[in-house]
Amino acid sequence: MDLMLVLKAVVALSALGLVTSAVLSTAARRFHIEVDPRVEAVAAILPGSNCGACGNPSCFAVAEGIVSGALPVNSCVAGGQSVADGIAVLMGAEACAVASVVSIRSCGGGVNAERAYDYGGVRSCAAVARLAGGAIVCSAGCLGYGDCVKACPFGAIVMDERGLPVIDLDACTGCGICVRECPRGGAGLLALVQENAPVVVRCNAHDKVKGRKDACSVCCIACKKCERACPSDAIHVVDMLAVIDYEKCTGCGTCVAVCPQNCIDVHGRASGISSVAADGKGKDAPGFEIEAVDGAVE
Amino acid sequence: MNTIGQLALLFIGAALINNILLTRFIGLCPFFGVSGNFETSLGMSLAVVFVMTLASTATWVVWTFALEPLGVGEFLYIPAFILIIASLVQFVEMYMRKVSPVLYRAMGIYLPLITTNCAVLATATEAAKPGFFKMNIDLGASLGLGEALIYTLGVSIGFGFALLTFSALRERLEIAPVPRVMKGTPMAFITAGLLSLAYVGIAGWFGL
Numbered sequence: 001m002d003l004m005l006v007l008k009a010v011v012a013l014s015a016l017g018l019v020t021s022a023v024l025s026t027a028a029r030r031f032h033i034e035v036d037p038r039v040e041a042v043a044a045i046l047p048g049s050n051c052g053a054c055g056n057p058s059c060f061a062v063a064e065g066i067v068s069g070a071l072p073v074n075s076c077v078a079g080g081q082s083v084a085d086g087i088a089v090l091m092g093a094e095a096c097a098v099a100s101v102v103s104i105r106s107c108g109g110g111v112n113a114e115r116a117y118d119y120g121g122v123r124s125c126a127a128v129a130r131l132a133g134g135a136i137v138c139s140a141g142c143l144g145y146g147d148c149v150k151a152c153p154f155g156a157i158v159m160d161e162r163g164l165p166v167i168d169l170d171a172c173t174g175c176g177i178c179v180r181e182c183p184r185g186g187a188g189l190l191a192l193v194q195e196n197a198p199v200v201v202r203c204n205a206h207d208k209v210k211g212r213k214d215a216c217s218v219c220c221i222a223c224k225k226c227e228r229a230c231p232s233d234a235i236h237v238v239d240m241l242a243v244i245d246y247e248k249c250t251g252c253g254t255c256v257a258v259c260p261q262n263c264i265d266v267h268g269r270a271s272g273i274s275s276v277a278a279d280g281k282g283k284d285a286p287g288f289e290i291e292a293v294d295g296a297v298e
Numbered sequence: 299m300n301t302i303g304q305l306a307l308l309f310i311g312a313a314l315i316n317n318i319l320l321t322r323f324i325g326l327c328p329f330f331g332v333s334g335n336f337e338t339s340l341g342m343s344l345a346v347v348f349v350m351t352l353a354s355t356a357t358w359v360v361w362t363f364a365l366e367p368l369g370v371g372e373f374l375y376i377p378a379f380i381l382i383i384a385s386l387v388q389f390v391e392m393y394m395r396k397v398s399p400v401l402y403r404a405m406g407i408y409l410p411l412i413t414t415n416c417a418v419l420a421t422a423t424e425a426a427k428p429g430f431f432k433m434n435i436d437l438g439a440s441l442g443l444g445e446a447l448i449y450t451l452g453v454s455i456g457f458g459f460a461l462l463t464f465s466a467l468r469e470r471l472e473i474a475p476v477p478r479v480m481k482g483t484p485m486a487f488i489t490a491g492l493l494s495l496a497y498v499g500i501a502g503w504f505g506l
Contacts, residue, residue: 009370016360016378020385028391031396 019190034112037065038090045086046076051153053077053175066091076174077275080195103156103167105288108202108218108263108280109141110162129183137215140204142189148178162280169267169275197252200267202243202280218263218280226255226264257283305448312452318417318489319460320497325417326415329461330486332408341467343458345408346417347451352390353383354425354450358443361426370426379422423454459484464493 001147013015024051043063050058054077057063063069066087068240073091085214119128119135125147128135129260134143144163156171165178176192179185209256213221222240235255236246242255242264256264278285318324328346332338357379365371365378391409392403412418425446439450467489476485 008368012368013374013378014366016364020381023394024385024388031392035393099332173356234309245382281356295330 043096049153051175078175104200106204107142110164112218113216147181153179166279202263225258229254229258309452313456315501317456320494333465336465339461347454349412350454353422355427358446359423422435
Protein backbone atom coordinates (compact mmCIF):
# COMPACT_ATOMS: atom_id res chain seq x y z
CA MET A 1 0.00 0.00 0.00
CA ASP A 2 2.70 2.43 1.02
CA LEU A 3 4.78 1.46 -1.99
CA MET A 4 1.75 2.05 -4.16
CA LEU A 5 1.43 5.57 -2.76
CA VAL A 6 5.08 6.34 -3.44
CA LEU A 7 4.70 5.01 -6.97
CA LYS A 8 1.59 7.09 -7.54
CA ALA A 9 3.30 10.23 -6.28
CA VAL A 10 6.34 9.66 -8.48
CA VAL A 11 4.19 8.95 -11.53
CA ALA A 12 1.89 11.92 -10.87
CA LEU A 13 4.71 14.41 -10.44
CA SER A 14 6.71 13.09 -13.40
CA ALA A 15 3.61 13.18 -15.58
CA LEU A 16 2.95 16.75 -14.52
CA GLY A 17 6.57 17.67 -15.25
CA LEU A 18 6.46 15.99 -18.65
CA VAL A 19 3.21 17.69 -19.63
CA THR A 20 4.39 21.15 -18.58
CA SER A 21 7.76 20.74 -20.25
CA ALA A 22 6.09 19.54 -23.44
CA VAL A 23 3.76 22.53 -23.40
CA LEU A 24 6.61 24.92 -22.70
CA SER A 25 8.92 23.58 -25.39
CA THR A 26 6.11 23.68 -27.94
CA ALA A 27 5.30 27.22 -26.90
CA ALA A 28 8.94 28.23 -27.09
CA ARG A 29 9.06 27.10 -30.71
CA ARG A 30 5.64 28.41 -31.60
CA PHE A 31 6.05 31.83 -30.01
CA HIS A 32 9.71 32.22 -30.87
CA ILE A 33 10.74 35.82 -31.50
CA GLU A 34 13.73 36.76 -33.58
CA VAL A 35 15.93 38.91 -31.41
CA ASP A 36 18.16 41.24 -33.37
CA PRO A 37 21.58 39.53 -33.20
CA ARG A 38 23.17 42.95 -33.09
CA VAL A 39 21.78 43.48 -29.59
CA GLU A 40 23.81 40.54 -28.32
CA ALA A 41 26.88 41.76 -30.22
CA VAL A 42 26.59 45.29 -28.83
CA ALA A 43 25.99 43.95 -25.33
CA ALA A 44 29.18 41.90 -25.67
CA ILE A 45 31.20 45.05 -26.43
CA LEU A 46 29.76 47.06 -23.54
CA PRO A 47 31.60 46.70 -20.19
CA GLY A 48 28.70 44.73 -18.68
CA SER A 49 29.19 46.01 -15.16
CA ASN A 50 25.78 47.76 -15.18
CA CYS A 51 27.35 50.77 -13.48
CA GLY A 52 24.48 53.05 -14.44
CA ALA A 53 26.71 56.03 -15.17
CA CYS A 54 24.94 56.61 -18.50
CA GLY A 55 21.56 56.83 -16.79
CA ASN A 56 20.22 53.53 -18.14
CA PRO A 57 19.30 50.63 -15.86
CA SER A 58 21.61 48.05 -17.42
CA CYS A 59 24.16 47.49 -20.16
CA PHE A 60 21.66 45.28 -21.97
CA ALA A 61 19.08 48.07 -22.02
CA VAL A 62 21.73 50.32 -23.55
CA ALA A 63 22.47 47.68 -26.19
CA GLU A 64 18.77 47.49 -27.10
CA GLY A 65 18.56 51.27 -27.20
CA ILE A 66 21.58 51.56 -29.47
CA VAL A 67 20.30 48.92 -31.89
CA SER A 68 16.83 50.45 -32.02
CA GLY A 69 18.40 53.83 -32.69
CA ALA A 70 17.05 55.43 -29.55
CA LEU A 71 20.52 55.93 -28.09
CA PRO A 72 23.69 57.16 -29.81
CA VAL A 73 26.61 54.74 -30.25
CA ASN A 74 28.68 56.68 -27.74
CA SER A 75 26.13 56.23 -24.94
CA CYS A 76 28.47 54.24 -22.73
CA VAL A 77 30.22 56.74 -20.48
CA ALA A 78 32.35 54.18 -18.73
CA GLY A 79 33.52 52.31 -21.83
CA GLY A 80 35.07 55.34 -23.42
CA GLN A 81 36.32 55.74 -26.95
CA SER A 82 37.24 52.13 -27.70
CA VAL A 83 33.75 50.84 -26.85
CA ALA A 84 32.11 53.63 -28.86
CA ASP A 85 34.34 52.85 -31.85
CA GLY A 86 33.56 49.12 -31.63
CA ILE A 87 29.82 49.74 -31.52
CA ALA A 88 30.05 52.29 -34.33
CA VAL A 89 31.76 49.71 -36.58
CA LEU A 90 29.08 47.16 -35.69
CA MET A 91 26.21 49.55 -36.32
CA GLY A 92 27.76 51.03 -39.46
CA ALA A 93 27.44 54.45 -37.91
CA GLU A 94 29.83 57.35 -37.77
CA ALA A 95 32.06 57.05 -34.76
CA CYS A 96 31.86 60.10 -32.58
CA ALA A 97 34.20 61.28 -29.91
CA VAL A 98 33.37 60.40 -26.35
CA ALA A 99 33.90 63.12 -23.82
CA SER A 100 36.34 60.98 -21.89
CA VAL A 101 36.78 61.86 -18.27
CA VAL A 102 38.57 60.44 -15.27
CA SER A 103 38.11 60.90 -11.57
CA ILE A 104 40.56 62.92 -9.49
CA ARG A 105 40.92 63.38 -5.75
CA SER A 106 41.68 66.92 -4.60
CA CYS A 107 43.12 66.19 -1.17
CA GLY A 108 46.46 65.10 0.18
CA GLY A 109 45.36 64.96 3.79
CA GLY A 110 44.93 61.46 5.16
CA VAL A 111 47.42 61.00 8.02
CA ASN A 112 48.59 64.59 7.49
CA ALA A 113 45.18 65.97 8.43
CA GLU A 114 44.51 67.01 12.02
CA ARG A 115 41.77 65.00 13.77
CA ALA A 116 38.83 66.85 15.30
CA TYR A 117 37.79 63.91 17.50
CA ASP A 118 38.25 60.16 17.82
CA TYR A 119 35.67 58.37 15.77
CA GLY A 120 34.72 54.79 16.62
CA GLY A 121 31.50 54.33 14.75
CA VAL A 122 30.53 52.69 11.50
CA ARG A 123 33.46 52.81 9.13
CA SER A 124 31.78 54.83 6.43
CA CYS A 125 32.35 58.35 5.17
CA ALA A 126 28.61 58.95 4.96
CA ALA A 127 28.27 58.08 8.67
CA VAL A 128 31.21 60.12 9.92
CA ALA A 129 30.15 63.10 7.79
CA ARG A 130 26.95 63.28 9.84
CA LEU A 131 28.87 63.62 13.12
CA ALA A 132 29.77 67.31 13.35
CA GLY A 133 30.75 67.27 9.68
CA GLY A 134 33.49 64.63 9.93
CA ALA A 135 36.34 63.58 12.18
CA ILE A 136 38.98 65.81 10.59
CA VAL A 137 39.39 69.50 11.30
CA CYS A 138 39.58 70.39 7.60
CA SER A 139 36.11 70.98 6.24
CA ALA A 140 37.04 70.06 2.68
CA GLY A 141 39.41 67.09 3.05
CA CYS A 142 39.02 63.38 2.59
CA LEU A 143 37.18 61.65 5.44
CA GLY A 144 39.16 58.49 4.76
CA TYR A 145 36.64 55.66 5.27
CA GLY A 146 36.61 54.62 1.65
CA ASP A 147 32.99 54.93 0.53
CA CYS A 148 34.40 55.60 -2.94
CA VAL A 149 36.48 52.39 -2.80
CA LYS A 150 33.38 50.36 -1.99
CA ALA A 151 31.32 52.11 -4.64
CA CYS A 152 33.74 51.83 -7.56
CA PRO A 153 32.39 49.11 -9.89
CA PHE A 154 35.72 48.83 -11.67
CA GLY A 155 37.99 48.35 -8.65
CA ALA A 156 39.96 51.40 -9.67
CA ILE A 157 40.28 52.92 -6.19
CA VAL A 158 42.31 51.57 -3.27
CA MET A 159 43.10 53.07 0.11
CA ASP A 160 46.81 53.63 0.57
CA GLU A 161 48.86 53.77 3.78
CA ARG A 162 48.10 57.49 4.17
CA GLY A 163 44.41 56.67 4.48
CA LEU A 164 43.59 58.24 1.15
CA PRO A 165 41.84 56.68 -1.83
CA VAL A 166 44.25 56.39 -4.75
CA ILE A 167 42.66 56.32 -8.18
CA ASP A 168 44.29 54.07 -10.76
CA LEU A 169 43.77 55.79 -14.08
CA ASP A 170 44.42 52.53 -15.93
CA ALA A 171 41.19 51.18 -14.45
CA CYS A 172 39.16 54.39 -13.99
CA THR A 173 36.44 54.80 -16.60
CA GLY A 174 35.10 58.15 -15.47
CA CYS A 175 31.68 56.78 -14.56
CA GLY A 176 31.41 59.29 -11.72
CA ILE A 177 29.94 56.91 -9.15
CA CYS A 178 32.68 57.72 -6.60
CA VAL A 179 31.90 61.43 -6.98
CA ARG A 180 28.24 60.76 -6.20
CA GLU A 181 29.02 58.45 -3.26
CA CYS A 182 31.53 60.78 -1.62
CA PRO A 183 29.81 63.01 0.99
CA ARG A 184 32.18 65.78 -0.09
CA GLY A 185 32.09 64.88 -3.78
CA GLY A 186 29.65 67.67 -4.50
CA ALA A 187 32.08 70.13 -2.95
CA GLY A 188 34.83 69.03 -5.32
CA LEU A 189 36.86 66.60 -3.20
CA LEU A 190 36.39 64.00 -5.92
CA ALA A 191 35.68 65.36 -9.37
CA LEU A 192 35.61 64.36 -12.98
CA VAL A 193 38.15 66.04 -15.23
CA GLN A 194 39.02 65.50 -18.85
CA GLU A 195 41.07 62.38 -19.40
CA ASN A 196 44.33 64.04 -20.37
CA ALA A 197 44.42 66.44 -17.42
CA PRO A 198 48.18 66.40 -16.71
CA VAL A 199 48.38 67.79 -13.16
CA VAL A 200 46.09 67.90 -10.16
CA VAL A 201 46.04 70.14 -7.07
CA ARG A 202 45.70 67.90 -4.02
CA CYS A 203 43.72 70.36 -1.96
CA ASN A 204 40.17 71.54 -1.98
CA ALA A 205 40.06 73.95 0.97
CA HIS A 206 38.68 77.44 0.59
CA ASP A 207 38.77 78.60 4.22
CA LYS A 208 41.41 80.89 5.75
CA VAL A 209 44.98 79.79 5.05
CA LYS A 210 46.02 80.21 8.68
CA GLY A 211 43.40 77.82 10.04
CA ARG A 212 43.92 75.51 7.11
CA LYS A 213 47.62 75.11 7.87
CA ASP A 214 46.76 74.09 11.43
CA ALA A 215 44.33 71.52 10.11
CA CYS A 216 46.61 69.89 7.55
CA SER A 217 50.33 69.92 6.85
CA VAL A 218 50.11 69.40 3.10
CA CYS A 219 47.42 71.84 2.06
CA CYS A 220 47.62 74.54 -0.57
CA ILE A 221 48.84 77.69 1.21
CA ALA A 222 47.81 80.05 -1.60
CA CYS A 223 51.43 81.27 -1.95
CA LYS A 224 50.93 81.93 -5.67
CA LYS A 225 54.37 80.47 -6.57
CA CYS A 226 52.70 78.23 -9.14
CA GLU A 227 50.72 81.12 -10.55
CA ARG A 228 53.90 83.12 -11.11
CA ALA A 229 55.87 80.19 -12.47
CA CYS A 230 53.30 78.90 -14.94
CA PRO A 231 54.45 79.72 -18.49
CA SER A 232 50.99 79.33 -19.99
CA ASP A 233 48.87 81.27 -17.46
CA ALA A 234 46.90 78.12 -16.64
CA ILE A 235 47.01 78.06 -12.84
CA HIS A 236 45.52 80.74 -10.62
CA VAL A 237 44.84 81.14 -6.96
CA VAL A 238 41.10 81.61 -6.81
CA ASP A 239 39.36 81.96 -3.47
CA MET A 240 42.57 81.01 -1.60
CA LEU A 241 43.14 77.84 -3.62
CA ALA A 242 45.25 77.03 -6.68
CA VAL A 243 42.93 76.09 -9.53
CA ILE A 244 44.10 74.72 -12.87
CA ASP A 245 42.48 75.69 -16.14
CA TYR A 246 42.85 72.47 -18.13
CA GLU A 247 42.05 74.29 -21.36
CA LYS A 248 45.32 76.21 -21.07
CA CYS A 249 47.46 73.69 -19.17
CA THR A 250 50.19 72.15 -21.29
CA GLY A 251 51.38 69.68 -18.69
CA CYS A 252 54.87 71.18 -18.49
CA GLY A 253 55.10 70.34 -14.79
CA THR A 254 56.55 73.67 -13.65
CA CYS A 255 53.90 74.13 -10.97
CA VAL A 256 54.65 70.64 -9.64
CA ALA A 257 58.31 71.56 -9.31
CA VAL A 258 57.79 74.91 -7.57
CA CYS A 259 55.03 73.97 -5.10
CA PRO A 260 56.56 74.28 -1.60
CA GLN A 261 53.86 72.05 -0.09
CA ASN A 262 54.28 69.31 -2.71
CA CYS A 263 50.54 69.42 -3.12
CA ILE A 264 50.43 69.45 -6.91
CA ASP A 265 50.84 66.01 -8.49
CA VAL A 266 51.58 64.87 -12.01
CA HIS A 267 48.48 63.08 -13.18
CA GLY A 268 48.29 60.06 -15.31
CA ARG A 269 47.68 59.12 -18.85
CA ALA A 270 49.17 61.98 -20.86
CA SER A 271 52.32 62.25 -18.76
CA GLY A 272 53.16 58.57 -18.95
CA ILE A 273 53.67 58.50 -15.18
CA SER A 274 51.55 56.09 -13.16
CA SER A 275 48.79 57.92 -11.32
CA VAL A 276 49.22 55.54 -8.39
CA ALA A 277 52.98 56.07 -8.11
CA ALA A 278 52.69 59.86 -8.46
CA ASP A 279 49.89 60.27 -5.93
CA GLY A 280 51.03 62.53 -3.12
CA LYS A 281 54.66 62.59 -4.28
CA GLY A 282 54.64 65.99 -6.00
CA LYS A 283 57.99 66.63 -7.65
CA ASP A 284 59.39 63.48 -6.01
CA ALA A 285 57.20 61.28 -8.18
CA PRO A 286 59.15 58.52 -9.92
CA GLY A 287 60.00 59.51 -13.48
CA PHE A 288 59.14 63.15 -12.92
CA GLU A 289 61.29 65.59 -14.88
CA ILE A 290 60.02 68.84 -16.23
CA GLU A 291 61.55 68.21 -19.63
CA ALA A 292 60.27 64.65 -19.87
CA VAL A 293 56.73 65.72 -19.12
CA ASP A 294 57.11 68.66 -21.42
CA GLY A 295 58.09 66.45 -24.34
CA ALA A 296 55.29 63.95 -23.77
CA VAL A 297 52.47 66.43 -23.94
CA GLU A 298 51.55 68.65 -26.82
CA MET B 299 -22.81 28.29 -0.69
CA ASN B 300 -24.44 29.20 -3.93
CA THR B 301 -26.69 32.20 -3.73
CA ILE B 302 -25.50 35.51 -5.17
CA GLY B 303 -25.37 36.97 -1.66
CA GLN B 304 -23.03 34.26 -0.47
CA LEU B 305 -20.77 34.70 -3.48
CA ALA B 306 -20.65 38.45 -2.83
CA LEU B 307 -19.78 37.73 0.79
CA LEU B 308 -17.03 35.38 -0.37
CA PHE B 309 -15.65 38.09 -2.62
CA ILE B 310 -15.69 40.81 0.02
CA GLY B 311 -14.38 38.44 2.64
CA ALA B 312 -11.44 37.53 0.43
CA ALA B 313 -10.75 41.08 -0.72
CA LEU B 314 -11.14 43.15 2.43
CA ILE B 315 -11.73 41.18 5.61
CA ASN B 316 -9.00 38.65 4.92
CA ASN B 317 -6.91 41.02 2.82
CA ILE B 318 -3.89 38.99 1.84
CA LEU B 319 -1.41 41.80 2.41
CA LEU B 320 -2.73 43.63 5.41
CA THR B 321 -4.42 41.02 7.57
CA ARG B 322 -2.75 37.80 6.47
CA PHE B 323 0.69 39.31 5.76
CA ILE B 324 1.41 37.19 2.69
CA GLY B 325 3.25 38.64 -0.31
CA LEU B 326 4.88 41.49 1.57
CA CYS B 327 7.94 41.64 -0.69
CA PRO B 328 6.16 43.39 -3.59
CA PHE B 329 4.16 45.38 -1.02
CA PHE B 330 7.36 47.14 0.04
CA GLY B 331 9.35 46.55 -3.11
CA VAL B 332 7.26 48.23 -5.78
CA SER B 333 5.03 50.51 -3.72
CA GLY B 334 7.35 53.49 -4.02
CA ASN B 335 5.76 54.42 -7.31
CA PHE B 336 2.06 54.43 -8.20
CA GLU B 337 2.62 53.47 -11.85
CA THR B 338 4.67 50.37 -11.06
CA SER B 339 2.16 49.40 -8.37
CA LEU B 340 -0.61 49.55 -10.94
CA GLY B 341 1.35 47.30 -13.32
CA MET B 342 2.13 44.89 -10.50
CA SER B 343 -1.52 44.80 -9.34
CA LEU B 344 -2.82 44.03 -12.84
CA ALA B 345 -0.20 41.33 -13.29
CA VAL B 346 -1.14 39.80 -9.93
CA VAL B 347 -4.87 39.74 -10.78
CA PHE B 348 -4.06 38.10 -14.08
CA VAL B 349 -1.58 35.51 -12.81
CA MET B 350 -3.52 34.62 -9.66
CA THR B 351 -6.70 33.93 -11.60
CA LEU B 352 -4.91 31.75 -14.12
CA ALA B 353 -2.88 29.97 -11.44
CA SER B 354 -5.95 29.22 -9.31
CA THR B 355 -7.83 27.82 -12.29
CA ALA B 356 -4.89 25.59 -13.19
CA THR B 357 -4.28 24.35 -9.66
CA TRP B 358 -7.99 23.76 -9.10
CA VAL B 359 -8.16 21.61 -12.23
CA VAL B 360 -5.04 19.62 -11.35
CA TRP B 361 -6.13 19.18 -7.75
CA THR B 362 -9.66 18.10 -8.57
CA PHE B 363 -8.91 15.80 -11.48
CA ALA B 364 -5.43 14.47 -10.74
CA LEU B 365 -4.07 14.89 -7.23
CA GLU B 366 -7.24 14.30 -5.25
CA PRO B 367 -8.45 11.16 -7.09
CA LEU B 368 -4.96 9.67 -6.87
CA GLY B 369 -4.85 10.36 -3.16
CA VAL B 370 -1.41 11.96 -3.32
CA GLY B 371 -2.51 15.58 -3.00
CA GLU B 372 -1.99 15.88 0.75
CA PHE B 373 1.78 15.77 0.51
CA LEU B 374 2.37 16.57 -3.15
CA TYR B 375 0.43 19.78 -3.49
CA ILE B 376 3.27 22.23 -2.88
CA PRO B 377 5.75 20.88 -5.47
CA ALA B 378 2.93 20.23 -7.92
CA PHE B 379 1.46 23.73 -7.55
CA ILE B 380 4.87 25.42 -7.77
CA LEU B 381 5.55 23.48 -10.96
CA ILE B 382 2.18 24.46 -12.42
CA ILE B 383 2.44 28.13 -11.51
CA ALA B 384 6.03 28.49 -12.73
CA SER B 385 5.41 26.89 -16.09
CA LEU B 386 2.10 28.69 -16.50
CA VAL B 387 3.74 32.06 -16.00
CA GLN B 388 6.53 31.10 -18.39
CA PHE B 389 3.95 30.15 -20.97
CA VAL B 390 1.95 33.33 -20.52
CA GLU B 391 5.11 35.40 -20.79
CA MET B 392 6.07 33.78 -24.09
CA TYR B 393 2.54 34.05 -25.43
CA MET B 394 2.17 37.67 -24.43
CA ARG B 395 5.52 38.62 -25.88
CA LYS B 396 4.50 37.21 -29.24
CA VAL B 397 0.89 38.31 -29.38
CA SER B 398 0.84 41.61 -27.56
CA PRO B 399 4.20 43.36 -27.17
CA VAL B 400 2.46 46.40 -25.72
CA LEU B 401 0.87 44.41 -22.92
CA TYR B 402 4.16 42.58 -22.46
CA ARG B 403 6.00 45.84 -21.95
CA ALA B 404 3.40 47.06 -19.46
CA MET B 405 3.16 43.86 -17.46
CA GLY B 406 5.96 41.61 -18.70
CA ILE B 407 8.68 42.55 -16.25
CA TYR B 408 6.46 41.74 -13.28
CA LEU B 409 5.45 38.29 -14.49
CA PRO B 410 8.68 36.43 -13.66
CA LEU B 411 8.72 38.20 -10.30
CA ILE B 412 5.25 36.96 -9.45
CA THR B 413 6.14 33.36 -10.29
CA THR B 414 7.98 33.07 -7.03
CA ASN B 415 5.50 35.11 -5.04
CA CYS B 416 4.12 33.43 -1.95
CA ALA B 417 0.78 35.23 -2.32
CA VAL B 418 0.11 33.49 -5.62
CA LEU B 419 0.97 30.07 -4.24
CA ALA B 420 -1.10 30.71 -1.11
CA THR B 421 -4.15 31.79 -3.06
CA ALA B 422 -3.89 29.00 -5.60
CA THR B 423 -3.53 26.48 -2.78
CA GLU B 424 -6.42 27.94 -0.86
CA ALA B 425 -8.65 27.94 -3.94
CA ALA B 426 -7.87 24.31 -4.70
CA LYS B 427 -7.93 22.92 -1.18
CA PRO B 428 -9.56 25.27 1.35
CA GLY B 429 -8.55 25.16 4.97
CA PHE B 430 -4.87 25.80 4.50
CA PHE B 431 -5.00 29.10 6.34
CA LYS B 432 -7.00 30.08 9.36
CA MET B 433 -9.42 32.72 8.16
CA ASN B 434 -12.49 34.60 9.32
CA ILE B 435 -14.57 33.19 6.51
CA ASP B 436 -15.39 29.52 6.28
CA LEU B 437 -14.72 28.26 2.80
CA GLY B 438 -16.16 24.83 3.52
CA ALA B 439 -14.49 21.56 2.60
CA SER B 440 -14.02 22.37 -1.06
CA LEU B 441 -14.91 25.03 -3.58
CA GLY B 442 -16.47 24.68 -7.00
CA LEU B 443 -14.51 26.19 -9.89
CA GLY B 444 -16.77 29.26 -9.97
CA GLU B 445 -16.39 29.86 -6.26
CA ALA B 446 -12.65 29.32 -6.49
CA LEU B 447 -12.47 31.96 -9.23
CA ILE B 448 -14.56 34.46 -7.27
CA TYR B 449 -12.39 33.85 -4.24
CA THR B 450 -9.19 34.35 -6.25
CA LEU B 451 -10.52 37.50 -7.89
CA GLY B 452 -11.40 38.78 -4.44
CA VAL B 453 -7.93 38.07 -3.08
CA SER B 454 -6.09 39.55 -6.05
CA ILE B 455 -8.26 42.66 -6.23
CA GLY B 456 -7.78 43.08 -2.50
CA PHE B 457 -4.04 42.78 -3.10
CA GLY B 458 -4.14 45.43 -5.80
CA PHE B 459 -6.34 47.70 -3.70
CA ALA B 460 -4.02 47.54 -0.71
CA LEU B 461 -0.91 47.99 -2.88
CA LEU B 462 -2.34 51.01 -4.69
CA THR B 463 -3.54 52.64 -1.46
CA PHE B 464 -0.15 52.10 0.08
CA SER B 465 1.79 53.42 -2.90
CA ALA B 466 -0.41 56.52 -3.09
CA LEU B 467 0.29 57.11 0.61
CA ARG B 468 4.00 56.61 0.09
CA GLU B 469 4.08 59.08 -2.78
CA ARG B 470 2.46 61.67 -0.53
CA LEU B 471 4.90 60.83 2.26
CA GLU B 472 7.83 61.56 -0.06
CA ILE B 473 7.01 65.26 0.10
CA ALA B 474 5.75 65.29 3.69
CA PRO B 475 7.98 66.79 6.40
CA VAL B 476 9.01 63.45 7.90
CA PRO B 477 11.91 63.59 10.43
CA ARG B 478 15.12 62.67 8.66
CA VAL B 479 15.74 59.49 10.68
CA MET B 480 12.29 58.19 9.77
CA LYS B 481 12.37 59.02 6.07
CA GLY B 482 11.92 56.25 3.51
CA THR B 483 11.53 52.65 4.64
CA PRO B 484 10.97 53.26 8.39
CA MET B 485 8.05 55.54 7.60
CA ALA B 486 6.75 52.98 5.11
CA PHE B 487 6.71 50.32 7.84
CA ILE B 488 4.78 52.56 10.20
CA THR B 489 2.30 53.47 7.46
CA ALA B 490 1.84 49.81 6.63
CA GLY B 491 1.13 49.08 10.29
CA LEU B 492 -1.54 51.79 10.49
CA LEU B 493 -3.08 50.62 7.22
CA SER B 494 -3.13 47.08 8.54
CA LEU B 495 -4.96 48.25 11.69
CA ALA B 496 -7.57 49.90 9.48
CA TYR B 497 -8.09 46.70 7.52
CA VAL B 498 -8.39 44.62 10.68
CA GLY B 499 -11.11 47.08 11.67
CA ILE B 500 -13.10 46.21 8.56
CA ALA B 501 -13.58 42.70 9.90
CA GLY B 502 -16.18 44.07 12.33
CA TRP B 503 -18.43 45.49 9.60
CA PHE B 504 -20.07 42.32 8.49
CA GLY B 505 -20.16 40.50 11.79
CA LEU B 506 -18.25 37.61 10.31
